[in-house]
Amino acid sequence: MRVIVMSDSHGDKETVNAVSALQADAIFHCGDSELAWDDTLLTNIHIVKGNCDRDHRFPDSVIVEVGSKKIWMVHGHEHDCKRTMLPLYYHALELGADIVLFGHSHSYGAELRDGILFVNPGSTILPREGKQPTFAEIEWEDNYRVYFKNMSMETVITVEIKNIANNR
Template sequence: MKILIVSDTHRRNDNYIKVLERVAPVDMVIHCGDIEGSEYLIAQSAGCPVQMVVGNNDFFSDLPREKEFMIGKYKVWLTHGHNYLVSMGNANIKREARMRGVDIVMYGHTHKPVVDREGDLTAVNPGSLTYPRQEGRKPSFVIMDLDRKGEAHFTINYL
């Protein structure tokens, strides 16, 4: 199973479309928020199931603030992260994830890609496809692959 994880596209979707074309086919797309009215485009372009949540800039969206769902054997919590002070680091969101009993927390907001494995918890932030803030400032996304045994592998990718 191949999953595309993106965030913080901020209504500028050219790079999202490029990434879809580059990595296709995918079995699922996950958007960690700050979609800014492009929900329909994100979903229709994917050609597969899509999970999305609102970000701090999604003022008029009907999307949920957070979601929990399963990917294979993994319980996933999806949130934008701004309500968990992720701009100051991911300790708060990881603490909340452990209290929720999830295996993977996916979040955005910082515009910096992270795959942080700590014990039985993985925290994933795909960065931003539109306004990257990490050193080098390359648009980023994460691919999550489930191997034949159902084990998750995460790769940070850049445009």
């Protein structure tokens, strides 16, 4: 299975269009798109409301099954994700999520905690910490592979987590 994840595009339709054109089983946007809920660019994209989104039709969170994985997505601002992962972690446990997608910090990263994969794809337009604009591709079979890619579609870093099948 393969999913594409982006976040914090802040009105930049060009990057949303480029990333959403990639082949995947599902495409996610973790909020702060600053687009309208009914923008045709967002067709077939699972998306949540970020703290900079003004269209209140976006949901605060999304739960989607992709293959055998339950994916929970939020923006992260309501879960204090810039300071700690604990609110995301505890809520993921309550939901029985296998993968948690979130943005808000504009900084990419991936972590496996007690069998739950947490991925922040970074920002497609306004990265922080001197990093380049990124999005994430997540693939899984027996292992998780998370590819953080720049807007030239080049891999910046790859994270591989082995032996995750039915880990929890």
